[in-house]
Amino acid sequence: xxxxxxxxxxxxxxxxxxxxxxxxxxxxxxxxxxxxxxxxxxxxxxxxxxxxxxxxxxxxxxxxxxxxxxxxxxxxxxxxxxxxxxxxxxxxxxxxxxxxxxxxxxxxxxxxxxxxxxxxxxxxxxxxxxxxxxxxxxxxxxxxxxxxxxxxxxxxxxxxxxxxxxxxxxxxxxxxxxxxxxxxxxxxxxxxxxxxxxxxxxxxxxxxxxxxxxxx
Amino acid sequence: xxxxxxxxxxxxxxxxxxxxxxxxxxxxxxxxxxxxxxxxxxxxxxxxxxxxxxxxxxxxxxxxxxxxxxxxxxxxxxxxxxxxxxxxxxxxxxxxxxxxxxxxxxxxxxxxxxxxxxxxxxxxxxxxxxxxxxxxxxxxxxxxxxxxxxxxxxxxxxxxxxxxxxxxxxxxxxxxxxxxxxxxxxxxxxxxxxxxxxxxxxxxxxxxxxxxxxxxxxxxxxxxxxxxxxxxxxxxxxxxxxxxxxxxxxxxxxxxxxxxxxxxxxxxxxxxxxxxxxxxxxxxxxxxxxxxxxxxxx
Numbered sequence: 001x002x003x004x005x006x007x008x009x010x011x012x013x014x015x016x017x018x019x020x021x022x023x024x025x026x027x028x029x030x031x032x033x034x035x036x037x038x039x040x041x042x043x044x045x046x047x048x049x050x051x052x053x054x055x056x057x058x059x060x061x062x063x064x065x066x067x068x069x070x071x072x073x074x075x076x077x078x079x080x081x082x083x084x085x086x087x088x089x090x091x092x093x094x095x096x097x098x099x100x101x102x103x104x105x106x107x108x109x110x111x112x113x114x115x116x117x118x119x120x121x122x123x124x125x126x127x128x129x130x131x132x133x134x135x136x137x138x139x140x141x142x143x144x145x146x147x148x149x150x151x152x153x154x155x156x157x158x159x160x161x162x163x164x165x166x167x168x169x170x171x172x173x174x175x176x177x178x179x180x181x182x183x184x185x186x187x188x189x190x191x192x193x194x195x196x197x198x199x200x201x202x203x204x205x206x207x208x209x210x211x212x213x214x215x216x
Numbered sequence: 217x218x219x220x221x222x223x224x225x226x227x228x229x230x231x232x233x234x235x236x237x238x239x240x241x242x243x244x245x246x247x248x249x250x251x252x253x254x255x256x257x258x259x260x261x262x263x264x265x266x267x268x269x270x271x272x273x274x275x276x277x278x279x280x281x282x283x284x285x286x287x288x289x290x291x292x293x294x295x296x297x298x299x300x301x302x303x304x305x306x307x308x309x310x311x312x313x314x315x316x317x318x319x320x321x322x323x324x325x326x327x328x329x330x331x332x333x334x335x336x337x338x339x340x341x342x343x344x345x346x347x348x349x350x351x352x353x354x355x356x357x358x359x360x361x362x363x364x365x366x367x368x369x370x371x372x373x374x375x376x377x378x379x380x381x382x383x384x385x386x387x388x389x390x391x392x393x394x395x396x397x398x399x400x401x402x403x404x405x406x407x408x409x410x411x412x413x414x415x416x417x418x419x420x421x422x423x424x425x426x427x428x429x430x431x432x433x434x435x436x437x438x439x440x441x442x443x444x445x446x447x448x449x450x451x452x453x454x455x456x457x458x459x460x461x462x463x464x465x466x467x468x469x470x471x472x473x474x475x476x477x478x479x480x481x482x483x484x485x486x487x488x489x490x491x492x493x494x495x496x497x498x499x500x501x502x503x504x505x506x507x508x509x510x511x512x513x514x
Contacts, residue, residue: 052501054499161296161350162377163365164366185504
């Protein structure tokens with residue numbers, strides 16, 4: 001996204017008129033569905049120091065007499081419930097419900113930034129930490145002093161006591177946003193870092209300043 | 217040093233005790249046969265893993281899956297997080313290279329296969345040996361065998377598992393800080409043990425258990441069942457028979473010695489090998505990496 005293509009007023013007005021994220025929940029596998037929430041119900045997300053307390057139960061899906069309760073990962077309100085499939089067999093991926101999650105200022109900044117930054121996702125559900133070289137540079141000068149290139153070993157993934165170096169494969173840029181702390185357990189596909197090409201850095205700073213100033 | 221054909225014969229003998237139909241045993245053995253395809257022995261090395269890592273990363277010649285490097289003494293040995301690993305003459309120290317040809321959900325079980333092979337080897341001499349999640353082998357609470365597991369890639373991007381194994385065989389004296397936490401075969405049996413024999417048993421065990429992992433993958437591909445539906449693999453079922461972690465109270469942490477995070481009761485392992493634990497508030501948590509300690513007062 002080029003700097004001149006960012007229409008701040010338009011973006012901010014979009015978030016002002018609808019400051020929510022809509023999280024669709026789809027069937028995790030094929031099976032018979034029974035909802036455990038009502039339309040417009042408030043639900044809680046995962047909590048606890050180790051993110052170990054499950055969120056509100058959303059639905060139960062049963063396949064081959066093996067029932068499984070699926071819980072909410074985020075807090076919010078049920079804004080859509082696919083009542084037609086209640087008690088019926090659905091295929092994997094069928095949309096079952098939507099959670100309307102109210103966005104905080106920080107989340108809005110992140111949502112806008114994520115349209116600008118290159119997001120590098122976790123290859124697998126595992127624990128992650130920075131490579132020794134990157135970590136020492138973060139400790140000495142801060143993440144935003146680090147420029148990374150495709151092919152750089154940036155992160156180590158630790159899974160079942162096996163350490164795997166993870167190589168960066170996005171566009172070159174500054175390590176702008178860190179979405180994990182060393183040793184955190186991260187789900188597959190969740191962004192680990194956000195990288196900002198140097199020429200976009202000014203735009204990114206502008207976004208942060210503007211949202212911080214204008215959002216209450 | 218043991219020849220590869222002698223190693224395969226030893227693995228076949230092991231297969232005879234495993235209660236599988238002959239055609240299944242032969243499939244398992246075929247899958248694991250590359251273990252020990254190349255065996256290099258050195259008297260003294262800084263670390264065995266470094267030899268294989270340099271070879272893979274140099275890209276000079278294609279790495280051979282199943283290559284093993286063994287040394288009599290390691291001069292710069294270390295465990296995870298650069299912890300000390302005492303490696304004088306009398307221990308079995310080796311590294312193994314294995315091409316990553318498994319599906320991700322089976323690839324992550326390779327450290328379990330290595331743990332089983334190590335535990336079964338130790339049990340030949342000390343039946344009380346048990347595995348502590350993920351793959352430490354202990355005898356009466358003291359560590360006798362440690363495994364390091366890493367991934368390494370060729371310049372072309374081909375991924376290999378790199379396993380480092382240290383087994384305390386004929387080590388009679390440990391540094392003071394290890395005396396309460398480490399033991400050796402000779403100390404537990406009261407006699408010296410033939411190092412080459414232990415090496416052969418271990419490599420044969422790796423052949424069998426790597427083969428078992430591939431066979432489990434083959435079965436999954438045949439039935440088409442996803443991970444959550446099919447339950448634990450044959451390999452994890454075997455691992456559970458050797459493991460004394462379920463049912464115990466543990467301290468968990470990513471680097472548990474330096475930064476313990478919480479205490480919990482271990483309930484089970486899931487079909488991916490994750491440690492299923494119950495915290496003191498009754499909530500459950502499943503961990504797929506990190507390590508545990510058995511607290512002294514549990």
